[in-house]
Amino acid sequence: MTLGDDVRRQGAVAALRARNHAGSFKRAITGTALVLILCNVFRNMPVGVRAGIAAMSQIDKSLDEASTTLGARGLTTLRRILLPLLKPALVAALVYSFVRAMTTVSAIIFLVSAEYEWATTYIINRVVNGDYGVALAYCSVLIVLMLAVIWLIQRLVGTRRLGRREVAIEPGMAQLGGTAA
Amino acid sequence: MKAASIEFRNVSKLYGEIAAVKDVSFAIAEGSLVTLLGPSGCGKTTTLRMIAGLELPTAGTIAIGGNDVTRVPASERDVSMVFQSYALFPHMTVLDNVSYGLTVARLPKAEVAERAHAALATVGLTGFDTRLPSELSGGQQQRVAVARALVLEPGVLLFDEPLSNLDARLRRQMREEIRELQQRLSLTVVYVTHDQSEAMAVSDRIIVMNKATIAQEGAPRDLYEQPSDVFVAGFMGDANRVRGMLTRIDDRLGELEIGPLTVRLAHRGLANGAVDVSIRPEAIEFRNGNDADGTLAGTVRKAAYIGGSMEYTVDTAIGQLFIVSMAVDRPLAVGASVSLVLANHGVVPIASA
Numbered sequence: 001m002t003l004g005d006d007v008r009r010q011g012a013v014a015a016l017r018a019r020n021h022a023g024s025f026k027r028a029i030t031g032t033a034l035v036l037i038l039c040n041v042f043r044n045m046p047v048g049v050r051a052g053i054a055a056m057s058q059i060d061k062s063l064d065e066a067s068t069t070l071g072a073r074g075l076t077t078l079r080r081i082l083l084p085l086l087k088p089a090l091v092a093a094l095v096y097s098f099v100r101a102m103t104t105v106s107a108i109i110f111l112v113s114a115e116y117e118w119a120t121t122y123i124i125n126r127v128v129n130g131d132y133g134v135a136l137a138y139c140s141v142l143i144v145l146m147l148a149v150i151w152l153i154q155r156l157v158g159t160r161r162l163g164r165r166e167v168a169i170e171p172g173m174a175q176l177g178g179t180a181a
Numbered sequence: 182m183k184a185a186s187i188e189f190r191n192v193s194k195l196y197g198e199i200a201a202v203k204d205v206s207f208a209i210a211e212g213s214l215v216t217l218l219g220p221s222g223c224g225k226t227t228t229l230r231m232i233a234g235l236e237l238p239t240a241g242t243i244a245i246g247g248n249d250v251t252r253v254p255a256s257e258r259d260v261s262m263v264f265q266s267y268a269l270f271p272h273m274t275v276l277d278n279v280s281y282g283l284t285v286a287r288l289p290k291a292e293v294a295e296r297a298h299a300a301l302a303t304v305g306l307t308g309f310d311t312r313l314p315s316e317l318s319g320g321q322q323q324r325v326a327v328a329r330a331l332v333l334e335p336g337v338l339l340f341d342e343p344l345s346n347l348d349a350r351l352r353r354q355m356r357e358e359i360r361e362l363q364q365r366l367s368l369t370v371v372y373v374t375h376d377q378s379e380a381m382a383v384s385d386r387i388i389v390m391n392k393a394t395i396a397q398e399g400a401p402r403d404l405y406e407q408p409s410d411v412f413v414a415g416f417m418g419d420a421n422r423v424r425g426m427l428t429r430i431d432d433r434l435g436e437l438e439i440g441p442l443t444v445r446l447a448h449r450g451l452a453n454g455a456v457d458v459s460i461r462p463e464a465i466e467f468r469n470g471n472d473a474d475g476t477l478a479g480t481v482r483k484a485a486y487i488g489g490s491m492e493y494t495v496d497t498a499i500g501q502l503f504i505v506s507m508a509v510d511r512p513l514a515v516g517a518s519v520s521l522v523l524a525n526h527g528v529v530p531i532a533s534a
Binding site: 060062065069070076084 | 233234235254255256257258260261262264265266268269270271272281282285286329330333
């Protein structure tokens with residue numbers, strides 16, 4: 001047996017083990033309440049994160065520094081300064097996520113007709129019929145299509161660039177009056 | 182209060198390749214008010230933030246009260262800071278803002294209340310306890326920020342351009358109050374500004390910074406009257422920069438020729454030959470009668486009445502000169518021919534760069 005064979009064999013064993021492990025996790029959460037909760041948490045996470053970031057960027061950085069120079073460590077600053085100031089944004093995100101989670105079912109299900117299909121409902125219907133192969137193929141196409149469109153948008157719109165402020169010009173005596181601001 | 186000294190030894194701060202502060206050393210005595218003065222981007226605020234511990238130096242050591250604090254985090258340093266934007270906590274009342282440092286230190290409630298009220302009284306804000314920062318004027322917010330910093334009785338108090346958000350009248354009043362407070366409580370204060378008149382009014386000593394290094398350090402009067410280079414001369418008040426020829430007379434005095442003018446002044450150890458000369462605008466005087474010997478002929482280009490004095494721009498053979506004259510009742514018209522002489526003070530030879 002060559003060394004390469006050995007490595008290949010070990011790799012195969014490891015892959016098999018990993019699949020078994022993943023399989024056991026899949027079995028453990030399938031059909032439980034946990035999987036429903038996890039689904040809603042992950043679906044609504046961007047809303048909460050976005051709201052948090054937006055509110056955080058509104059807070060003057062020197063508040064944080066003022067708290068630090070007054071002797072507060074990170075956690076104290078978070079609890080007494082940042083969280084109270086983030087409260088409105090957090091409440092809004094919580095309410096929005098809660099309402100969305102409670103009423104989750106896409107309206108699109110009720111809107112598609114035989115004439116105009118929607119990719120996701122089409123996939124669900126294939127799954128219901130047991131056509132897993134077709135459903136997975138559609139999923140793959142959808143993912144590739146979305147990646148392409150996102151890439152295109154990035155290329156067209158581009159990223160925003162913000163430079164640091166310019167370093168000052170030296171106030172010369174050459175001009176009359178110097179620069180007694 | 183136990184005011185602490187500050188010492189910087191060969192401190193540098195790099196952001197990537199760019200040096201914000203380059204090999205800076207200075208010492209600040211306890212109980213003194215020292216200003217870091219310089220144009221924006223010169224490294225003065227970075228220096229202040231390194232004293233507070235909000236920036237850590239790339240190289241060198243910082244000592245406060247004789248103890249090396251180079252790697253001590255900001256929350257553990259015996260230093261308080263008044264921020265340019267005041268940085269009052271907007272969701273807390275005035276009293277809660279001032280009490281913050283004490284409650285974080287878990288002092289007993291009675292002591293917190295007593296010390297917070299005392300600090301508010303120190304800055305003249307008794308009775309404002311329950312107001313929110315947004316309900317205060319700029320000057321009052323400034324006082325709350327000072328009270329909040331004072332209440333911890335820090336060894337060092339830092340001010341980062343504290344007056345830049347106030348109007349001119351209030352600025353003068355607040356700077357006098359800060360100076361008065363510093364003297365009364367004999368605090369060690371480090372003060373950052375880009376306004377030289379503000380720096381001269383409040384400071385025991387001034388450290389002028391330029392391009393990440395110290396350009397000159399000294400008492401306000403020394404910096405104004407004995408600038409070490411043309412940058413300091415130009416930054417510490419208005420100055421005309423011209424060229425002159427210096428001839429030594431003895432080991433103190435020299436004779437300086439500037440065009441047709443000659444003045445006797447201290448040569449400051451400079452060698453004979455061409456030198457740069459800094460002339461303060463108030464050091465140039467008008468002489469009656471044209472073309473007198475030993476005077477400089479000129480033509481008035483601009484004249485502005487600014488209340489207590491006149492400001493002139495005059496074209497001469499040695500270049501355009503900016504002149505401040507106290508003779509407001511006899512203003513000169515634009516286009517008038519004048520003869521100029523130099524006063525004994527306000528003319529300083531500087532080594533050519």
